[in-house]
Amino acid sequence: EAGVTQFPSHSVIEKGQTVTLRCDPISGHDNLYWYRRVMGKEIKFLLHFVKESKQDESGMPNNRFLAERTGGTYSTLKVQPAELEDSGVYFCASSQGLETSPLHFGNGTRLTVT
Amino acid sequence: GDSVTQMEGPVTLSEEAFLTINCTYTATGYPSLFWYVQYPGEGLQLLLKATKADDKGSNKGFEATYRKETTSFHLEKGSVQVSDSAVYFCALSVYSGGYQKVTFGTGTKLQVIP
Numbered sequence: 001e002a003g004v005t006q007f008p009s010h011s012v013i014e015k016g017q018t019v020t021l022r023c024d025p026i027s028g029h030d031n032l033y034w035y036r037r038v039m040g041k042e043i044k045f046l047l048h049f050v051k052e053s054k055q056d057e058s059g060m061p062n063n064r065f066l067a068e069r070t071g072g073t074y075s076t077l078k079v080q081p082a083e084l085e086d087s088g089v090y091f092c093a094s095s096q097g098l099e100t101s102p103l104h105f106g107n108g109t110r111l112t113v114t
Numbered sequence: 115g116d117s118v119t120q121m122e123g124p125v126t127l128s129e130e131a132f133l134t135i136n137c138t139y140t141a142t143g144y145p146s147l148f149w150y151v152q153y154p155g156e157g158l159q160l161l162l163k164a165t166k167a168d169d170k171g172s173n174k175g176f177e178a179t180y181r182k183e184t185t186s187f188h189l190e191k192g193s194v195q196v197s198d199s200a201v202y203f204c205a206l207s208v209y210s211g212g213y214q215k216v217t218f219g220t221g222t223k224l225q226v227i228p
Contacts, residue, residue, distance in 0.1 A: 031213070033216070041220055042220040043221070045215070095214060099146060099214060101214060102148060103160075106157050
């Protein structure tokens, strides 16, 4: 089966610009998560979709971040306008959502805001 | 809230040395525990998991035992190889409100030298 894929793998933008990250989960996985790792710190939860609905967005840092999951398939995470502190690696993961289900991760998008 | 604490890295070992990476957790529920590994340039991969007390997860020579009494899930390997160089993340998963929530530690970078 195809794994979780993320685009782009790297993005370098200037402060104030907009960037959109995309995630394609494993087919059939209703649960999709976004995480972020900043400067070697822990992987922090951003939000969780079940199908097209936002189940939990408590980790979204502020209203400059907007996530969508059209039709319950792929998801996008838009940062507008980007700030320096948004730099980091953004991971997407999907799972079957059972209690013991592992998360399947994409390779991440490394975002650098200059 | 739920949290995971890992020993800080980086950890540098010679090939064939014994590895221990400590992980302790706090959780409101009864979590499942995971170790994920991130090799250079790749995404996170599930290394092993344990779903109940006294379970031992194992894979690729790595082991970790779910210790409820000490709330720990330490990762061990008897003889490390250069190819084990990576970042290791301890994580817990709690099923709450009908969905799975995963919390990660900060990650421990392991470097194995020949």
